[in-house]
Amino acid sequence: MSAVISANGLSKRYKTTLALDQVSFQIERGRIVGLIGPNGAGKTTALKAILGLTDFSGELNVLGYDPRKQRDKLMGEVCFIADVAVLPRWIRVCEVVDFVANVHPRFDRAKCEAFLARTKLQPAQRVRQMSKGMIVQLHLALVMAIDAKLLILDEPTLGLDILYRKQFYQSLLEDYFDENKTIIVTTHQVEEVEHILTDLMFIRDGKIVLDADMDAVGERYIEVMVNSDKADAARALKPLDERQVFGKSIFLFDGVGRAQLEVLGETRRPSISDLFVATMKGTYA
Amino acid sequence: MKTFYWLVKREFWEHRGGFLWAPVITGGIFVLLNLMGIVTGEVLGASHGFRMNVFGGGSDMSRLVTALDQQSMNTVGAGLDLVMYSSTMIIGIVLGFVVFFYCLGALYDDRRDRSILFWKSLPVSDTATVLSKVAAATVVAPFITVVVGALTGLLMLLTFAIALSLHGVSVWHLLSLSHPLRVIANLIGSIPLYVLWALPAVGWLMLCSAWARSKPFLWAVAWPVGVGIVIGWFNLLGTVNVSNSWYWREVVARMLGSVFPGGWLREVHGIGGNNPAELLSSLGVLHTYSVMGSLNLWIGVAAAVAMLAGAIWFRRWRDDS
Numbered sequence: 001m002s003a004v005i006s007a008n009g010l011s012k013r014y015k016t017t018l019a020l021d022q023v024s025f026q027i028e029r030g031r032i033v034g035l036i037g038p039n040g041a042g043k044t045t046a047l048k049a050i051l052g053l054t055d056f057s058g059e060l061n062v063l064g065y066d067p068r069k070q071r072d073k074l075m076g077e078v079c080f081i082a083d084v085a086v087l088p089r090w091i092r093v094c095e096v097v098d099f100v101a102n103v104h105p106r107f108d109r110a111k112c113e114a115f116l117a118r119t120k121l122q123p124a125q126r127v128r129q130m131s132k133g134m135i136v137q138l139h140l141a142l143v144m145a146i147d148a149k150l151l152i153l154d155e156p157t158l159g160l161d162i163l164y165r166k167q168f169y170q171s172l173l174e175d176y177f178d179e180n181k182t183i184i185v186t187t188h189q190v191e192e193v194e195h196i197l198t199d200l201m202f203i204r205d206g207k208i209v210l211d212a213d214m215d216a217v218g219e220r221y222i223e224v225m226v227n228s229d230k231a232d233a234a235r236a237l238k239p240l241d242e243r244q245v246f247g248k249s250i251f252l253f254d255g256v257g258r259a260q261l262e263v264l265g266e267t268r269r270p271s272i273s274d275l276f277v278a279t280m281k282g283t284y285a
Numbered sequence: 286m287k288t289f290y291w292l293v294k295r296e297f298w299e300h301r302g303g304f305l306w307a308p309v310i311t312g313g314i315f316v317l318l319n320l321m322g323i324v325t326g327e328v329l330g331a332s333h334g335f336r337m338n339v340f341g342g343g344s345d346m347s348r349l350v351t352a353l354d355q356q357s358m359n360t361v362g363a364g365l366d367l368v369m370y371s372s373t374m375i376i377g378i379v380l381g382f383v384v385f386f387y388c389l390g391a392l393y394d395d396r397r398d399r400s401i402l403f404w405k406s407l408p409v410s411d412t413a414t415v416l417s418k419v420a421a422a423t424v425v426a427p428f429i430t431v432v433v434g435a436l437t438g439l440l441m442l443l444t445f446a447i448a449l450s451l452h453g454v455s456v457w458h459l460l461s462l463s464h465p466l467r468v469i470a471n472l473i474g475s476i477p478l479y480v481l482w483a484l485p486a487v488g489w490l491m492l493c494s495a496w497a498r499s500k501p502f503l504w505a506v507a508w509p510v511g512v513g514i515v516i517g518w519f520n521l522l523g524t525v526n527v528s529n530s531w532y533w534r535e536v537v538a539r540m541l542g543s544v545f546p547g548g549w550l551r552e553v554h555g556i557g558g559n560n561p562a563e564l565l566s567s568l569g570v571l572h573t574y575s576v577m578g579s580l581n582l583w584i585g586v587a588a589a590v591a592m593l594a595g596a597i598w599f600r601r602w603r604d605d606s
Contacts, residue, residue: 053405054604071601076408088400090299102291103407139403 002029004150004182005050009058012045012206019045020056021206027199029149030179031213034193035186036276037203038283043186046203047154050184051080063149076105079148081139083155087127093138094123100142112145115175133164140168144176151176153185157192165192172196190273200272202279209279223270224251224261234264241278252278288409292417296391297425303383304426308376312437315372319441323448358462363561365463368441370568373434373472374547380430381545384422384483388490388544391418392600393501411600415491415593422487423480427546431472439465467569474570478549482576485585486543488592495599509537539585552579 005027012020019042027033037043048054052067052074060067065074087096093116101109119137127135136156143151151172157165173196177183187193200217202210212220226234231249235242237260239251252270253261261267270278297304392415395401404414442460449456493505513536516527542548550556550568553576558564566572576582 048604051405053402055602072408072410075406078406080402080406082399082402086399086402088299088395088403089398092298095295095298099291099295100407103288103409105408 003027003061004029004031005060005062005184007049007058007060010046010049010056010060011058012042012049012054012056018206020049022058023203023206023208025201025208025211027182027184029182031198032177032183032185032196033199033201034190034197034272035184035201035203036190036272037186038280041203041283042206043203044154045206047152047184047186051075051078051152077148078150078152079143079146080152081136081143081154081156083158087135087139089128090126092124092126093121096127096138096142100146104146106147107142108145108147112141115141115144115171133160136160136164136168140171144171149181151181151183153183153187155187156185157187157189165189169193169196190276191271194272197272202276204280204283217275218269219258220255221270221275222253222256222258222261222267223274224253224265224267225249226251226265230264237261241274241281289413289417289420292409292413293421293425296418296421300383300387300421303387304421304429307379307383308430308433311376311379312372312433312440315375315437316440316444320444323444327448359562360560361459362462362464363565365442365460366465366468366565367561368445369435369438369463369465369468370472370565372437372441373431376430376434376437377546380426381542384426384487384544385490385541387426388418388422388487389494389501389505391422392491392495392596393497396603396605412597415495415597415600418491419484419487419593422544423483424476427476427479428473430546431469431476435465435469435472438468471568471570475546475573478570478573478576479546481582481586482549483543483546484589485539485592486541488589488596489540490544491596492592492599495596495603498605506541509540513537535581543585549573549576549579549582552576552581 003026005025007026008024010020010023011018017040021042023042023046035043035046045054049056049060050062050067052071055068062074063077065071067074091099097109097112097116101107101112116138119134119141121130121134121138121141127138130138140156157168160168169192172183185193185197197214199213200210201208210217221240224234225245226249228247228249234249234251237251237253237256240254241252243250248265251264252274258267395404442463442465446456446460489509490501490505493501493508497504513529513532516532517529520527520529538548550573553573555572556564556567558567
């Protein structure tokens with residue numbers, strides 16, 4: 001079985017809200033999955049369940065382990081970067097490298113030092129003296145030196161400037177990712193991950209509302225730019241969304257044949273952010 | 286085992302200030318105050334024309350030293366040993382405070398600043414994490430205290446020796462009456478007693494540290510004190526018959542105060558003596574290890590094991606980051 005994660009009927013209830021509602025999905029090896037959803041949709045809860053950081057009901061299998069019972073073993077093969085604030089502020093670069101090198105069996109010290117050599121980080125520097133971007137560089141150097149099967153990124157580039165953000169994803173793709181690894185990433189900066197994702201999952205109110213690979217998304221969702229004279233014909237095909245640009249209407253269709261749409265106007269693949277906005281309409285209403 | 290070593294080392298890195306610098310600075314201040322005392326004595330002595338022949342007669346104390354009989358020599362030796370103990374005792378009080386607040390923060394601070402998410406992203410069990418913190422509090426911290434305390438004590442003896450030799454007194458013979466190795470052996474030998482005695486307090490403080498969503502200090506103090514007040518109230522009403530003083534002494538004091546070293550001595554019979562030598566030998570490990578036979582100690586250890594198990598459970602499942 002090549003599924004890295006398989007979840008079945010995953011539910012998690014906080015006092016008043018249902019953070020995950022009977023969620024089921026599978027994630028295969030060698031994929032980069034974007035888990036996208038509005039604030040409070042249950043993304044972080046889902047990741048926490050995968051990491052064994054929270055209790056839940058339902059079945060969940062991560063790399064053959066039950067995260068509730070075999071967390072210690074699981075963490076030998078899973079890496080995790082939450083948003084930038086989680087490296088302890090008192091620790092020095094050399095200390096954290098020493099520590100991880102000695103407690104993590106899959107850590108490659110030389111690799112980590114090679115990554116660090118490309119940055120401005122000094123061995124004696126403490127995390128509290130670093131900028132947010134430098135902290136992420138350090139964390140990424142640590143994580144990329146670990147030969148893990150699954151990497152989980154929860155808003156990894158939150159609050160970083162564009163140089164650090166680009167560099168972050170570029171390093172991941174060039175120096176880390178291969179067909180034996182799987183990456184799950186949640187982010188609000190959808191445009192930046194759009195081109196690296198192989199799979200897309202939308203989550204809303206604790207439910208998975210879209211779970212498809214990018215090719216399928218491209219086939220299923222089509223955007224058409226329609227002149228006003230054909231707008232009514234387009235509306236008759238029940239578009240997901242409609243917006244106006246330069247006197248033309250852009251319609252987003254779900255599962256309507258491409259040939260049928262090409263008659264109306266110029267078709268293209270929608271951006272994930274447009275798709276996201278259309279899918280999540282009314283979330284905060 | 287290697288992981289455990291590095292976990293303890295990490296605690297030392299994080300708390301170098303409390304574990305290392307607090308004892309060193311306390312020891313330094315202790316030596317400094319004594320030096321100031323000596324200098325004051327010298328200056329006042331010189332300005333008032335006193336000489337060091339306070340013992341009368343001779344121009345130096347060497348005659349006095351040679352005149353000591355066996356009994357007095359023991360007393361002098363014991364006095365010198367006490368000087369060595371005294372520095373460790375003072376640093377030991379600091380140790381109590383350091384360990385108290387270390388335990389309160391050990392499982393709380395990283396939840397507050399969310400760095401727990403980083404520690405939890407490593408393949409380390411929560412049991413190992415909690416136990417490494419217990420080891421740091423009950424073994425590493427007191428060991429450093431003993432080493433710094435013993436070095437401070439030796440430094441004190443040397444200081445006295447040098448000060449006196451400036452007056453032409455040969456005190457090296459006097460110093461040879463002291464037993465620094467025995468003192469150090471006794472202090473190191475007391476560490477296992479400290480571990481066992483401090484465990485209930487360490488367990489309680491860490492349980493609060495792992496459980497509290499905020500303000501672990503308030504919870505750690507409020508619970509035992511609150512229960513004590515309720516017991517006192519019921520006693521006033523005459524409805525229950527739980528001894529108030531027993532509760533405060535055996536529960537509250539043990540839950541909060543046992544991190545201060547030496548508390549186990551109250552469980553040892555026959556502490557004291559007619560002279561310093563007898564007192565010291567009653568404080569020696571050969572005698573104080575009789576506390577191992579005290580049921581009190583082991584009840585405390587059992588309670589500590591239960592509380593630490595609770596702390597590990599909360600560490601595993603507390604979900605508020």
